[in-house]
Amino acid sequence: MNATPDLRFDGRVAIVTGAGRGLGRAHALLLAERGARVVVNDLGGSKEGEGSDAGPANDVVSEIVAAGGMAVADTNNVGSEEGCHALVQTAIREFGRIDIVVNNAGISRWATFPEADAENLELTLDVHLRGTWHTTRAAWPYMEQQGYGRIITTTSTGMLGLSDNLAYATAKGALIGFTRSLAVAAAPKGIRVNCVAPNSVTRPSLSADKPNIVTANQMDAARVQAMQTDLVSPMVAYLAHESCEVNGEILVAGAKRFARWFMGFTPGWLDDGYGVPTIEDVVTHWDEINDESGYYVPTGTYDWGARFMAHLA
Ligand code: NAI
Numbered sequence: 001m002n003a004t005p006d007l008r009f010d011g012r013v014a015i016v017t018g019a020g021r022g023l024g025r026a027h028a029l030l031l032a033e034r035g036a037r038v039v040v041n042d043l044g045g046s047k048e049g050e051g052s053d054a055g056p057a058n059d060v061v062s063e064i065v066a067a068g069g070m071a072v073a074d075t076n077n078v079g080s081e082e083g084c085h086a087l088v089q090t091a092i093r094e095f096g097r098i099d100i101v102v103n104n105a106g107i108s109r110w111a112t113f114p115e116a117d118a119e120n121l122e123l124t125l126d127v128h129l130r131g132t133w134h135t136t137r138a139a140w141p142y143m144e145q146q147g148y149g150r151i152i153t154t155t156s157t158g159m160l161g162l163s164d165n166l167a168y169a170t171a172k173g174a175l176i177g178f179t180r181s182l183a184v185a186a187a188p189k190g191i192r193v194n195c196v197a198p199n200s201v202t203r204p205s206l207s208a209d210k211p212n213i214v215t216a217n218q219m220d221a222a223r224v225q226a227m228q229t230d231l232v233s234p235m236v237a238y239l240a241h242e243s244c245e246v247n248g249e250i251l252v253a254g255a256k257r258f259a260r261w262f263m264g265f266t267p268g269w270l271d272d273g274y275g276v277p278t279i280e281d282v283v284t285h286w287d288e289i290n291d292e293s294g295y296y297v298p299t300g301t302y303d304w305g306a307r308f309m310a311h312l313a
Helices: 022-033 055-066 081-095 118-146 166-189 221-226 233-239 279-284 286-290 301-308
Strands: 013-016 037-041 070-074 100-102 149-154 191-198 250-254 257-261
Touching: 013 022, 013 081, 022 037, 022 055, 022 070, 022 100, 022 233, 037 055, 037 081, 055 070, 070 081, 081 118, 100 118, 118 149, 118 166, 118 191, 149 166, 149 233, 166 191, 191 233, 233 250, 279 286
Parallel strands: 013 037, 013 100, 037 070, 100 149, 149 191, 191 250
Antiparallel strands: 250 257
8 A cells, every 4th residue: 555645746847868869768758757847958960979860859849738847949059068057047938947857868879988089078968968068057036036846866876887988987986975965055045955866668778789797689678678667767756856855865776676875885994003104004904994884874974974083073
């Protein structure tokens, strides 16, 4: 039995970037189904970020409208600051406000060192990191003025160690720092900022050119079916809801599992002698430094500082 009443978004306006396909499409459909007016943003390029096509964004809008929802298409490129500002203006012009930003748009350019060059890095940072930064920054004054907002960023467990998609993993790691720090600034303003790490079969997993991981082409149909995009969206929609007071957290969602991803610290080794610790001391105490028992999860930078330097208090 589900005791939670239906969570609705009536009166709310949401921007979902990269909503013409994959996960963004599923997020947009769910938010619209629950009453939100949705700006369906999508540039419509290739998975590597080349070209453009208004088709995907328009198709999702048609789908939402056919189901009785309200949505408008936006084909701005979130890889440029102007594109992000224009996208936010679409929401204001069409719907008069902005309550939710789901920063989801993404590209994938598989390469490691030394092949992963400056162009790869810049393009990847443009869409994932700068796109999130500029879209959120453009929406911020509206949220600040109304004393309310819900911002979702999209990271990836790829940042745990995806050597053959180095720029992607780098950008996704940066988004965690962005999310946690903006959440601190957002807290007193009625704004909440959280990060989702999805796990789903979408276009980027439908390619045969990735050397080290199993692609959707190689998965059996049942597994592909079990990793559909709409199995991620309930978490995104919850983080976008007014009842959600969670702030600065990373949530993992996919294949019907929902989990929290946190950053923990070992208590470590404290040198309580009088001298300056030596290199050899570090080696001698390596096991203690790495011992995960008694680990802690700081709520923020200052909390970490208070714990790490508790002996100086
Ligand atoms: P997808 O390729 O199916 O969808 C991404 C959408 O973003 C596309 O429709 C594309 O046209 C759009 N887009 C790309 N660049 C854009 C730009 N500059 N401006 C506007 N739209 C743009 O990929 P998927 O899997 O749905 O990815 C969505 C997000 O989830 C991405 O940020 C991705 O990195 C992230 N993610 C996905 C995972 C998965 O398991 N599918 C795992 C971890 C993260």
